[in-house]
Amino acid sequence: QQQVRQSPQSLTVWEGETAILNCSYEDSTFDYFPWYWQFPRESPALLIAIRPVSNKKEDGRFTIFFNKREKKLSLHITDSQPGDSATYFCAASADSAGNKLTFGIGTRVLVRP
Amino acid sequence: EAAVTQSPRNKVTVTGGNVTLSCRQTNSHNYMYWYRQDTGHGLRLIHYSYGAGNLQIGDVPDGYKATRTTQEDFFLLLELASPSQTSLYFCASSKGQGISNERLFFGHGTKLSVL
Structure with missing residues (x-):
């Protein structure tokens, strides 16, 4: 069963709009939640990450909102730009499991100019 | 930037x-990983290692062996390849556990086709 779930599978927004990507998880021991992005024909790269000690992490136009009680988090991309068009992966790991990172299936985002 | x-x-x-897929990292990272990427499945962990001679089982290990010969080198072995193993394979490395050490650096990928 999928331990990290993402929705929607694909998302199209207009330039300047806010894109909202959702992620949920099963394992209560997960304590590190990075988001990776991947551009076509490239490899994934770390975008932003959060630990449950905080419920929000911001980096420029990218913000993670985290709800530990509901085991949910979301990535908000404000003022979306065509260059943000990529696949976004939510991932999770637990310190107790070493550095084993589990990825969701990804959300493909298309930003139309 | 880490090189894989x-x-x-x-x-x-x-x-x-x-088939043997090779991966080398030159940043003295402790952890190395093999993932496969397939449409509809995202990235799935096959095997990983936290040092030379060490091997940890990932989430989809069936049909794969791996060996970490040195700190730098991690190999993925498919001894009887099957069409279901057609995929894009990524190797990655990370420094270790703890804040700022967990970031994965990915290689450019190996596209494998099994006919």
């Missing part, structure tokens, strides 16, 4: 064939 080099970039083999 995979070879070959593309590989075609036949069912039952023997």
Whole structure:
């Protein structure tokens, strides 16, 4: 069963709009939640990450909102730009499991100019 | 920026064939990983290692062996390749556990086709 779930599978927004990507998880021991992005024909790269000690992490136009009680988090991309068009992966790991990172299936985002 | 080099970039083999994918990182990272990426499944962890001689089982290990010969080198072995193993394979490395050490650096990937 999928331990990290993402929705929607694909998302199209207009330039300047806010894109909202959702992620949920099963394992209560997960304590590190990075988001990776991947551009076509490239490899994934770390975008932003959060630990449950905080419920929000911001980096420029990218913000993670985290709800530990509901085991949910979301990535908000404000003022979306065509260059943000990529696949976004939510991932999770637990310190107790070493550095084993589990990825969701990804959300493909298309930003139309 | 951490460097992770995979070879070959593309590989075609036949069912039952023997394939070795290679990965080298030159940043003294402790952890190395092999993932496969398939549409509809995202990135799935096959095997990983936290040092030379160490091997940890990932989430989809069936049909794969791996060996970490040195700090730098991590190999993925398919001894009897099957069409279901046609995929894009990524190697990655990370420094270790703890804040700022967990970031994965990925190689460019190896596209494997099993006919």
